[in-house]
Amino acid sequence: MTVISAKSLDLTFQTNDGPVQALSDVSLDINKGEFVSFIGPSGCGKTTFLRVIAALEQPTGGSVTVNGMTPDEARRARAYGYVFQAAGLYPWRTIEKNIKLPLEIMGFSRAEQQERVNNVLQLVDLEGFGKKFPWQLSGGMQQRASIARALAFDADILLMDEPFGALDEIVRDKLNEELLKLWARTDKTICFVTHSIPEAVYLSTKIVVMSPRPGRISDVIESNLPRDRPLDIRDTPEFLALAHRVREGLREGHAYDE
Amino acid sequence: MAVTEQHPPCALCVATQKVLAAVLPVLAVVGVIVAIWYAAALGMNRGWTLDVAERQGVELTRGEIWRDAMVQERPRLPAPHQVAQELWTTTYGEDFFRERRGEMRANPRSLFFHAYQTLAPTILGFVIGTLAGMILAVAIVHNRAMDMSVMPWAIASQTIPILAIAPIVIVVLNAIGLVGLVPKSLISAYLSFFPVVVGMVKGLRAPAVMDMDLLRTYSASRIETFWKLRLPASVPFLFTSLKVAIAAALVGTIVAEMPTGARFGLGARLLTGSYYGQTIQIWSALFMAAICAAMLVGLIGFIERMTLRRMGLDR
C-alpha cells in the first residue's frame, strides 16, 4: 500500500541571489512499513523533500499525497511525527512535559497523556528520566526523547531529518540498533535523512540517492538485507555490495555536476 | 611510619571562609570609597573653616581644622558619618505617624515616609508601564501592521527627553486637578514602558525556526504557539527588562516630584534640601533613593532567580 506518493515534484526557492531549484522532477512512492533513507551531499534537497511531505514547504510543481490526502490534510489528521536534526526540546519543560507538548495541543485527556508518556519513554528506553530537564540529559538521550515525542501521538509515519547527525559514532550505532527494533515493533513507515552510507544501508529497506543542483533523485536502491539486522551484518558481503552501489550512485551524481 | 592525620575541614570553617572570601573584597572597596570621601570632605569644607577662623582672628591647628570640617552644619560635602547619622535619626529616630491636631498623620520628618511617598508611585507606574509594554509587545509580534506602525513610534517616543518635559507634564496635570500619585506614576510608567516593549518583543521573537516548525507539525494555533512557546521563551528577556524598568521608574518619580514643589517624597527632600542649603539632607535623600533602587532591583532579581529555577532555565 502506498503511503507517500510524489509525482514530478518541483520546488524553486526565490532568494535574493536569484531562484534556487531545491527539487527537480522528484517522483517516488513509499509503501507502508518501509524504512526509506535519503542520502546525498549537502544542498541536494533532502530536507526540502521531507518538509514538503510535512507541509512545511509548498512545492512549485508536481504533486504529493500522504495517506491519499494532501500534505496539509495529512498533517491535520496527525499522519506524521517529525524529528529534527537537533533534539529541539523546550528547555523550560521536563522530558515528560516535552513529550506531552503535542498531546496537549491535540487535546488528549490528562490521564491519557500520562499513559502515553510512560509508554513512549519505555519504548525509547528513558524510563525514570521523565522529570529531568533536557540539559540534564546527554545528547543521545535528548535525541531519544525527541523521538519519543514524535511517537507519542500514534502517527504512522516518522519523518527524521539527520536525527543522529550531531552524535558520536558509538552512540549513533546504539541508537540505530534501537531505532530498528522500534520500527520492527511499531510497524511505522520511516523516512530518514542521513549523510552516512553505512547508516543508510544498515537501516533501510529502500535507499534513495540524491544529487544537487538541481536537487533530484539519481538512484533508488531496494535492499535485500533481512529485516532482522544485528550490528555485525555490516561486515557481510551483501551489506558491502549495497554500500558500494550507494557510493557509486553518489559519485555519478557528482560527475553529472562537473 | 609517621602518618600525618588529615582532619576533614569542618563545615562551619568552610562556610565562614566562603563568606569571608565573598565579603572581604566588597568591604575593601567600601573602605576605599569612604576614605576618599573623607578626604574630599576635608578638602571641600576646610575653606569655610579657615574663613571663619580668619574672621575671628584665631589660629587653628591641623587637628582642629580636621575636626571642624567634619561637623559643619551646612558642609559643601557632608562627611560619611554625618550622612549616616542623618539617615538614622530621620528613619529609626522618627515615628512614621505622629499626632497632629488630635489626629494621627504621617510624619513628614520621617525619611521612611518620604521613601514611601516615592515608592508607591514608582511601583504603580512600573506596573502600568510593564503591563502596557507587555500588551504592546504581544500586539507587535502578532500583527505586521502593528510592527510596522507602532514600533517606530515606541522608539521615537524615547527620543523625547522626558526628564526635560516632565515638569511641563506635571504642571499641566496639576492644572487639570491631577495631583499626587497619578502624575508621578505616569512619568514612571512612561519610563518603564520602553525597556519592557523592547525586551519583550525580543523575547517573543527568540524561538528558533525549528521550535516554531515543530509546533507547525502539530498544526498548533497562534494562541497555542504563544502560550507554549513564545511566552515561556520570553521570560528571561522580560526579567532583564524589568530590572532596567524599575530603576527607570524610580528616577521618573523623583524627577516628577521636583517641579511643583511637592512637599513629600525623596524628590521633594532633594529640592527643599538644596533650597535651604541642607546638604546633609540632600545626601541622605540621595542615599535613601539608592537604597530603594537597590532593593527594588534586588527584589526583581530574586523573583527572577526563583522563576527561572522553577522553569529549569538556571543552571
Ligand SMILES: Nc1ncnc2c1ncn2[C@@H]1O[C@H](COP(=O)(O)OP(=O)(O)O)[C@@H](O)[C@H]1O
Ligand atoms: N527556505 C529556503 N530559502 C531559500 N533556499 C533554500 C531554503 N531552504 C533550502 N534552500 C536551498 O535549497 C537547496 C536544498 O536544501 P536542503 O533541502 O536543505 O538540502 P539538504 O537537506 O539535502 O542539505 C539548497 O541549495 C538550499 O540552499
Ligand SMILES: [Mg+2]
Ligand atoms: Mg538538510
